[in-house]
Amino acid sequence: MLDLDSKVHDESRQGEAYAPVAASTQTYNKRFYIESYGCAMNFNDSEIVASILGEEGYGPTRNVEEANLILVNTCSIREKAEQTVRNRLTEFKRYKQRTPGMLVGVLGCMAERLKGKLLEEEKLVDIVVGPDAYRSLPSLIAEAEGGQKSVNVLLSREETYGDISPVRLDNNGVTSFVSIMRGCNNMCTFCVVPFTRGRERSRDAHSIVREATDLFNNGYREVTLLGQNVDSYYWISDDGSETVTFANLLEMVAQINPLLRVRFSTSHPKDITDDVLFTMKKYENVCNYIHLPLQSGNTRILQLMNRTYTREWYIKKVDRIREILPDCGISTDVIAGFCTETEEEHQDTLSLMDYVKYDLAYMYFYSERPGTLAARRYRDDVPEEVKKRRLAEIVELHRRHSAENMEKEVGKTFKVLVEGPSKRSADQLFGRNDQNKAIIFPKENYKKGDYVMVKVESCTSGTLIGKAVG
Structure with missing residues (x-):
């Protein structure tokens, strides 16, 4: 949508x-x-x-x-x-x-x-x-x-619900979420999460592995490790004998079975490490896809947002990801019209988007939330019509990038995990490749949960269209 x-x-x-x-x-x-x-x-x-x-x-x-x-x-x-x-x-x-x-x-x-x-x-x-x-x-x-x-509505410093087995609701039986942590310690000035979900705490690593293993044994073939900022996951056992970082956890889940795909969301640019990137490279079943929220392409606005990185630092992080994982898909979040944003600073966001050419972007105009640091510190002074116009420019640029990225995939062959029938036709199946791109192809004898090699023959701006090649 x-x-x-x-x-x-x-x-x-x-x-x-x-x-x-x-x-x-x-x-x-x-x-x-x-x-x-x-x-x-x-x-x-x-x-x-x-x-x-x-x-x-x-x-x-x-x-x-x-x-x-x-x-x-x-x-x-x-x-x-x-x-x-x-x-x-x-x-x-x-x-x-x-x-x-x-x-x-x-x-x-x-x-x-x-x-x-x-x-x-x-x-x-x-x-x-x-x-x-x-x-x-x-x-x-x-x-x-x-x-x-x-x-x-009391917040907790300990609650992770790690001992509760979630009821998988309205699922496709193939993909599922596994929460690995709760809360957030990043005080981004525009965000309510630290106030509504509390401080960061990581779930017992072994309970996460057990939940993912149970999902695999019940026919699931993909898990997405969830957290407000998964890269800051850090669990220490009660007796202090064991420490698990996010890179360690990613490896533990990847080792459950090569047929279990592993994704994760969301990453904060300041916390994603080379250890995580090299773990992704080491395990074929850890998907080459990273959600790396930008928010703004201008350093001054990033500082007002308390994002703790600069434009130049973010670009170097993207370069490092592509150095280690050349085919990695990258998605992002972008906010248009944050407090005091000028036209030139908006252009910085567009130019950084041009540099990265995101595969997927979640785009918003700034909406002041009561109780946030931005609401207390800054005046929401960008007129709404300007916010909407800037957002429209961001959306249009991303549409072009998305179409270009999809066109580049035509002629390539990808391993696709079948998630179910296409919404458009029961004679076609839908799945995603390693980079999280949606692919549809003729059903033939394949079924939900299968891994299928699919050669891309054409595309739309949002979907690859192909045929199974065995």
């Missing part, structure tokens, strides 16, 4: 309702309906919540009208995301008014930030639960059933 507000991560599937494929084979006393918005971490959190609710006799439903409990897992990253959630909560309030006993709850980042408003002022919800308080959901539901307004 690409418009003048953003290009949404294909991982984030905004607003999707969740329900496990196997739900119909189980017996539950009550039903819950859940929608998730925002980043992949939110979708992974919804799977944790589903596991907790399952232990309490709640089963999932795709039909909101038969739910005893409606949950919305929220995002505060942009004003538009918050407004979308408010609109949905208003709709759900109407369902609640005509369904005795139905409860509505809000989870995630908006829950932490707007707890008072949602509960008291707007009376949209009965339950408010922050990202670190999902274990308290059963007791909060009990309180709400007794007529109380229930809230727990």
